[in-house]
Amino acid sequence: MSTLALPLRGWIDNSPWRHSHGVATCLLALLAMLLPAAAFAQGWPAERQTGIFICHANFSLLDYEPLLNQLGQHEREITAALHLPRADEPIHLFLFDSSRTYRGYMAKHFPELPARRAMYIKNGGPGMVFAYLDNAFETDVRHESTHAVLHSVLPVVPLWLDEGLAEYFEAAPADRLHQNPHMTPVKWEVRLTGVTSVARLDTLQELTDLGTDEYRHAWAWVHFMLHGPREAREELLAYLADLESHTPTPPLSVRLARRLPNLDRRLAEHFKSWKN
Structure with a gap:
């Protein structure tokens, strides 16, 4: 996707298992600087609000009107599909014209963070998404913006589910059901x-635990829960509702196994019968 030899995307938030004191200190110190005119003496050359997203770019956004218009609906699509309350806090998008500009900005302001092709960061204040123009730009923006929406309405999200939902919603709306690049590999x-297994995914707590297989399989379980058996969708929505209300809950893998015996077989049947 990217021509750079950078890892995939990443995110930092203030969830208990993701918290880093050094990163938190860095973010809190820089928050005022970042919003909205960090790094550019004359401010950001282009700024625009679309829905809850406030976009800051060092290039003209005129060529990206379709993406921005769709992004304005992105939060509504996610919260409606997952039966979550509407997000109402602003999310800031910082968009760069090249990998060089992006990498220089991130290295200057976030030296403690690993190099990632795109990044979502949240630590007590507004969510922030960082991405740069390349052939995966629109996908990256939707992916990281999905993280931002989820973390604006949920106090915590298990890592695999967070990434699986982001992989699902990163596709353009017309492509989510049938045209996601993960579909063909998973069907094989x-x-x-x-x-x-979803039980194995539930044990993963660090981004370094996720390789390309885990991202793809997290997407597969999300697709199964959203478009497979009714019981799977009900359990996902009930689980998210419990997270949103701070209700103690067993892991999602445990809940799914209770509702759907032979869970792995049911997942396989879902994709074997799914028509592209």
Whole structure:
């Protein structure tokens, strides 16, 4: 996707298992600087608000009107699909014209963070998304913005579910059901090797635990829960409702296994029967 030899995307928030004192201190110190005119002496050359997203770019946004217009609906699409309350806090998007500008900005202001192709950051204040123009730009923006929406309405999200939902909603709306690039590999895997169990995914707590297989399989479980058996969708929505209301809950993998015996087989059947 990207021509750079950078890791995929990433995010930092203030959830208990993600918290880093050094990163938190850095973010709190820089928050005032970042909003809205950080790094550019004359302010950001282009700024625009679309829905809850406030975009700051060092290039003209005129060529990206379709993306920005769709982004204005992005929060509504996510919260409606997951039966979550509407997000009402602003989310800031910082968009750069090149990988060089982006990397220089991140290295200057966030030296403690790993190099990632795009980044979502939240630590007590507004969510912030960082991305740069390349052939994966629109996908990256939707992916990281999904993290931002989820963390604006939920106190915590398990890592695999957070990434699985972001992989799902990163596709353009017309492509989410049938045209996600993960679809064909997963349809082969359920026939040949299987996919990572949801119980295994529930044990992953660091971004370094997720490789390309885990991202793809997290997407597969999200697709299964949203478009597979009714019981799977009900359990996902009930689980998210419990998270939103701070209600103690077993892991989602445990809840799914209770509702759907032979869970791995049901996932395989879902993709074997799914028509592209």
